[in-house]
Amino acid sequence: MNRLTTNKDVFYSKISDLLKLAKKNVVQSINKTIVVTYFEIGRIIVEEEQNGNDRAEYGKQILKELSHKLTKEFGKGFSVENLDRMRFFYKTYASRISSTALTISEKGKNVSDEFRLSWSHYLILMRIDNVEERKFYEIESIVNNWSLRELQRQFDSALYERLALSRNKTEVKKLSEKGHIIEKAQDSLKDPYVLEFLGLPEENKYSESEFEQKLIDKLEHFLLELGKGYTFVGRQVRFTFDEKHFRIDLVFYNRILQCFVLIDLKIGEITHQDLGQMQMYVNYYDRFVKLDTENKTIGIILCKKKNDTLVEITLPENNEQIFASKYMTVLPSKNDLIKLINNKQEQ
Numbered sequence: 001m002n003r004l005t006t007n008k009d010v011f012y013s014k015i016s017d018l019l020k021l022a023k024k025n026v027v028q029s030i031n032k033t034i035v036v037t038y039f040e041i042g043r044i045i046v047e048e049e050q051n052g053n054d055r056a057e058y059g060k061q062i063l064k065e066l067s068h069k070l071t072k073e074f075g076k077g078f079s080v081e082n083l084d085r086m087r088f089f090y091k092t093y094a095s096r097i098s099s100t101a102l103t104i105s106e107k108g109k110n111v112s113d114e115f116r117l118s119w120s121h122y123l124i125l126m127r128i129d130n131v132e133e134r135k136f137y138e139i140e141s142i143v144n145n146w147s148l149r150e151l152q153r154q155f156d157s158a159l160y161e162r163l164a165l166s167r168n169k170t171e172v173k174k175l176s177e178k179g180h181i182i183e184k185a186q187d188s189l190k191d192p193y194v195l196e197f198l199g200l201p202e203e204n205k206y207s208e209s210e211f212e213q214k215l216i217d218k219l220e221h222f223l224l225e226l227g228k229g230y231t232f233v234g235r236q237v238r239f240t241f242d243e244k245h246f247r248i249d250l251v252f253y254n255r256i257l258q259c260f261v262l263i264d265l266k267i268g269e270i271t272h273q274d275l276g277q278m279q280m281y282v283n284y285y286d287r288f289v290k291l292d293t294e295n296k297t298i299g300i301i302l303c304k305k306k307n308d309t310l311v312e313i314t315l316p317e318n319n320e321q322i323f324a325s326k327y328m329t330v331l332p333s334k335n336d337l338i339k340l341i342n343n344k345q346e347q
Contacts, residue, residue, distance in 0.1 A: 034118075038119060039086070039093065041083070042090025045087045063087075066078075085126075124148070125151075136176050137159075140179050158194070158331075159190075162191065162192065163180060166186060182254075190227070190325060194328050196328070196330055198211075200329040208249075212235065212249055228256055230253070232250075233252055234251050235251075248262050258295050259294055259295040259296060262282060262298070263299075269303065270303040270311065275311065282296075282298070298321055301325070306325070
């Protein structure tokens, strides 16, 4: 390839990148404008409803009339059902947004920065009754740029409840204020991990090697479930000392925690031997693999069944490196997880 051709490629690439960025910005601007417009429509509907004597009947009537007129002038998208969603959207978010920040109003204000997701995202978020849980998913969707599918999957797999299980009341409150912040090893953990994307029935018989292969086949999904900062290093990673060979099922690196994360897979109930083996793996990595500038290695044993008492007794009281978490191959019941949270907080 000659220099002229290379320069033309660079020339084209610069313009192409600029157009892609412009297209992305246009889409984001349109999405934001739509969301704020729908919020304003909801506000006007609610204010008009409050002027009626029989508010329930009056509200139904104005939605029907408004739907008819808007559909006639602007086409699809203004059914009674959609207008009612806009009304509910305003009622859901009005309390947290100041009236001075809202508008594309007559005063010529800019589109509010309060809404940073698409209308479709907010349709999912509005269904979440728990205000703190709703705020958490909104923050995480923004920070992680979750697609609709990712947001729905994280909600369906009860991410908020699973993170809340390992936190006290103060830390749970922080989830709704700042999202999922990772500062120490425990912050990155979930219990249980939900692996429904593997397509394995709850009582299905499979070997640990088959389980591992399923995770590798769905590595992108597994990384999403592991959480922020994880990158894949390798599988069946071998190390040797005293002429004996050992293999770690899965090795990851967490860029936020700046440490290696070793994962061992157990399809049955965890034993004290499993914990001892993981301690040896972690010690090896700390002494012979990690750099001086990196933090201590984390070891996670993913098991089908976990005995909390066994884990607690086997590991040191000040343990910050070895962890055991259950995995589930089907979506858990959110109600069951909420009960676990309430029971833990009452203890």
